[in-house]
Amino acid sequence: MRDRVQFSLMLAPYLTGLAVLIIVPAIAGFGLAFADYNALQPPRFAGLANFRALLEDDVFRIAIANSLFYIALAVPLRLVGALFTARLLLRPRRGTRLYRAIVYLPTLIPDMAWALIWLWILNPIYGPLNQALALVGIDGPAWLVDPTWARLGIVLMMIWQIGEGFVVCLASLQGVSRDLLDQAAVDGSSLWRAFWGVSLPLIAPALLLLLFRDTILSFQANFVPALIVGRGGGPDYATTFLPMYIYTTAFGYLRFGYAAAMTCAMYFITGLVLWLQYRTAVRWRLGFDDAG
Amino acid sequence: MPGSLVPQRHRLSGLGHRVLAPVVALLFFLPLLWALSASLHEPGVTARRMIAGVPSPVAWGNYREVFRVVDLLRYAANSLFVIALAVPITIVVASWAGFAVSQLPQRWRWRFIALSVLCLMVPLTAIWLPRFILFKEAGLIDRRIALVVPALMGTSPFYVLLFTWTFLRIPQEIYEAARLDGATPWRIWQEIALPLARPAIVAVAVLSAVHYWNSVIEPLLLIRTDANNTASLGLRVLYSLDRTNWPLIMTGAIVVIAPVLLVFVLAQRAFLQDPRGHDRLGH
Numbered sequence: 001m002r003d004r005v006q007f008s009l010m011l012a013p014y015l016t017g018l019a020v021l022i023i024v025p026a027i028a029g030f031g032l033a034f035a036d037y038n039a040l041q042p043p044r045f046a047g048l049a050n051f052r053a054l055l056e057d058d059v060f061r062i063a064i065a066n067s068l069f070y071i072a073l074a075v076p077l078r079l080v081g082a083l084f085t086a087r088l089l090l091r092p093r094r095g096t097r098l099y100r101a102i103v104y105l106p107t108l109i110p111d112m113a114w115a116l117i118w119l120w121i122l123n124p125i126y127g128p129l130n131q132a133l134a135l136v137g138i139d140g141p142a143w144l145v146d147p148t149w150a151r152l153g154i155v156l157m158m159i160w161q162i163g164e165g166f167v168v169c170l171a172s173l174q175g176v177s178r179d180l181l182d183q184a185a186v187d188g189s190s191l192w193r194a195f196w197g198v199s200l201p202l203i204a205p206a207l208l209l210l211l212f213r214d215t216i217l218s219f220q221a222n223f224v225p226a227l228i229v230g231r232g233g234g235p236d237y238a239t240t241f242l243p244m245y246i247y248t249t250a251f252g253y254l255r256f257g258y259a260a261a262m263t264c265a266m267y268f269i270t271g272l273v274l275w276l277q278y279r280t281a282v283r284w285r286l287g288f289d290d291a292g
Numbered sequence: 293m294p295g296s297l298v299p300q301r302h303r304l305s306g307l308g309h310r311v312l313a314p315v316v317a318l319l320f321f322l323p324l325l326w327a328l329s330a331s332l333h334e335p336g337v338t339a340r341r342m343i344a345g346v347p348s349p350v351a352w353g354n355y356r357e358v359f360r361v362v363d364l365l366r367y368a369a370n371s372l373f374v375i376a377l378a379v380p381i382t383i384v385v386a387s388w389a390g391f392a393v394s395q396l397p398q399r400w401r402w403r404f405i406a407l408s409v410l411c412l413m414v415p416l417t418a419i420w421l422p423r424f425i426l427f428k429e430a431g432l433i434d435r436r437i438a439l440v441v442p443a444l445m446g447t448s449p450f451y452v453l454l455f456t457w458t459f460l461r462i463p464q465e466i467y468e469a470a471r472l473d474g475a476t477p478w479r480i481w482q483e484i485a486l487p488l489a490r491p492a493i494v495a496v497a498v499l500s501a502v503h504y505w506n507s508v509i510e511p512l513l514l515i516r517t518d519a520n521n522t523a524s525l526g527l528r529v530l531y532s533l534d535r536t537n538w539p540l541i542m543t544g545a546i547v548v549i550a551p552v553l554l555v556f557v558l559a560q561r562a563f564l565q566d567p568r569g570h571d572r573l574g575h
Contacts, residue, residue, distance in 0.1 A: 017445020
């Protein structure tokens, strides 16, 4: 009995914190979406007005398209990048420890510093990237001026910060039994086929979790790049991802209710994408079972 | 000759390691290298050739100048103020919760782990509006102490999971023996569990300190006065002062990155020796 009281007391700060800082705000957000609120006057009930306004908001439509573009391109590239680097640096050899640390390095760099570095790297005229491209005879694109290239530039800078996925892939691959791989080699499988046929199916659950996590957190990860590298979502709304537009709407124009309605849309889209990914993954893994 | 295929496999992967690994590592290092190179160029002049390599003369003066242009020391002090309060609170709250969860009956343990994983998945941008209103009503706007508040929930459920996992790995007989001797859960946490969890404490201390140093969204929403800005936001101030002075902006970036890298190098054992210890999905 005394033990139970003490365990409850030890859990209390954490659970209270979760409730006040995450769970209640998550629920309150849905309520806020039905209100007209500018953070200065008390909120007024607005019914479905916010959601109706969303349907006619062109920028909102662009923001959804941008967010989906980001998920479709950056999330798979980050996953493949993490898997590739983990496989490459799997076996301990000379230099491996240093290489692993370097792969993790960009993930440690503060988001603000990382964004400013890429604002410089992607500078169309003086930036190091276009200058390096010029050295090999390529006329680099107008990265942050041209809408398409600005969006691609943000995807590009996010491919470097894959340290967490890299560590998870590394740990998962280390868990794959060496005997199984040797067996595959003896059976005549190439290195690539052993990886594709033995390792990958075994670590598929970890990869799926990584995919889900990266998809969900993409709604946080591209905010600072959009704010700094996209200079607030430009050019021409090309980097106005959903969080960027929510930020401008709420903290710029003080339309908290409207921004909360967008957040509801964000939840909905996240759920939809996760469901699609899950369905695809189930089919993909079934394919593996058939082949085996 | 199936046996001969095994050496071939190793030769192939050896080639990949010798050639590909250094190239990939260089690729991951390149952005930092470019920033470092730019920071050593004369400020104000936008040089045509600023790719890599060391410029001549090396403009070390940038590293003095940047502290004069913006009050980086003040911003860093604000960040350190937040870290000094938030990190100890985080360790206590997260290790309490982690210990309690590790001692709960199986069924409840899984419920709390599921709750933690679920909360871990909530992006800040999904809850920042109500959270901002909450902080505003609590009178916490433009106060550095507001940035410490997330420490009250252990900063991130990930740290709680890390402690749970660590305490579960300690043989349960040790706890049982102490309990039979009449020790309370409180004393077991303090005198047995915590001393055995030193690597986890180091990891949570480093990760949470770096988290508060790097954090952008929270200070961006909550801090108004320049004097209260954190190091990360100070970089934005530097950028807004002269948006074309790239050598100086990159110098500021390097100055803000340097402490993080220093802490990382010092704690490298805790990070990379046991990769599973840093698995943010908590298995």
